[in-house]
Amino acid sequence: MVFVTFEGIDGSGKTSLMKALAARFSAQGQEVILTREPGGSSLGARIREMVLDAKTEGLDARAELFLFLADRAQHVATLIKPALDRGSLVFSDRFADSTFAYQGNGRGLELETLETLNTVAAGGLAPDVTFLLDLPVSVAMARIAARKGEGEARFDGLSVSFHEEVRRGFLTLASRFSHRIRVLNAEKSLEDLSDEAETLLVSVIRGTYAGRP
Ligand code: TYD
Numbered sequence: 001m002v003f004v005t006f007e008g009i010d011g012s013g014k015t016s017l018m019k020a021l022a023a024r025f026s027a028q029g030q031e032v033i034l035t036r037e038p039g040g041s042s043l044g045a046r047i048r049e050m051v052l053d054a055k056t057e058g059l060d061a062r063a064e065l066f067l068f069l070a071d072r073a074q075h076v077a078t079l080i081k082p083a084l085d086r087g088s089l090v091f092s093d094r095f096a097d098s099t100f101a102y103q104g105n106g107r108g109l110e111l112e113t114l115e116t117l118n119t120v121a122a123g124g125l126a127p128d129v130t131f132l133l134d135l136p137v138s139v140a141m142a143r144i145a146a147r148k149g150e151g152e153a154r155f156d157g158l159s160v161s162f163h164e165e166v167r168r169g170f171l172t173l174a175s176r177f178s179h180r181i182r183v184l185n186a187e188k189s190l191e192d193l194s195d196e197a198e199t200l201l202v203s204v205i206r207g208t209y210a211g212r213p
Pocket of ligand 1: 009010011015037038052068093094095096098099100102103
């Protein structure tokens with residue numbers, strides 16, 4: 001039915017927004033599938049371990065890319081597509097925009113190549129709407145520091161300038177795909193963010209969102 005993705009730098013609060021929004025739609029009787037990348041399938045859970053574990057040292061940027069894409073291919077085929085076909089709302093914590101921002105802007109891989117490979121991996125599937133939670137890297141890093149001890153350290157150990165590049169990448173995507181990507185100020189309260197996202201999503205579901213592709 002409607003495929004929604006939540007994107008942003010680490011510590012942007014996208015997971016909290018996704019859960020809060022899902023609770024609102026489920027309360028109205030709508031089936032909502034919550035999932036994430038990497039890790040949205042059983043193969044994906046194993047890929048997630050490999051790619052996020054700080055013990056995975058010296059991972060080549062292209063090898064990393066193909067792990068994320070393998071995760072996506074399996075995720076789309078086994079979970080996202082079947083759920084959309086059943087008429088569910090599907091919320092994914094990260095999807096292709098993360099690949100463009102992290103592997104493109106962050107790791108320096110060529111964006112056009114990433115777009116081609118992603119289309120193959122995703123079987124042509126693109127989100128109907130994407131919420132981009134935007135905030136300064138310093139604020140996001142302070143949030144991450146406050147919740148340390150979650151174990152998946154490989155990306156958390158990257159420099160401020162890496163995260164600045166990723167943030168810039170997301171914002172560039174948002175201006176390129178302004179019909180799909182809605183930028184939210186991640187420093188707002190969860191309540192305000194949920195209100196904003198809910199209003200937009202209700203109009204997308206009704207098919208009235210003017211910018212819908
Ligand atoms: P996630 O668990 O969502 O991290 P967080 O909860 O901190 O947002 O994602 C793990 C990391 O994987 C995150 O730093 C971004 C990275 N990532 C990529 O580099 N490329 C991708 O295609 C995806 C899906 C994630």
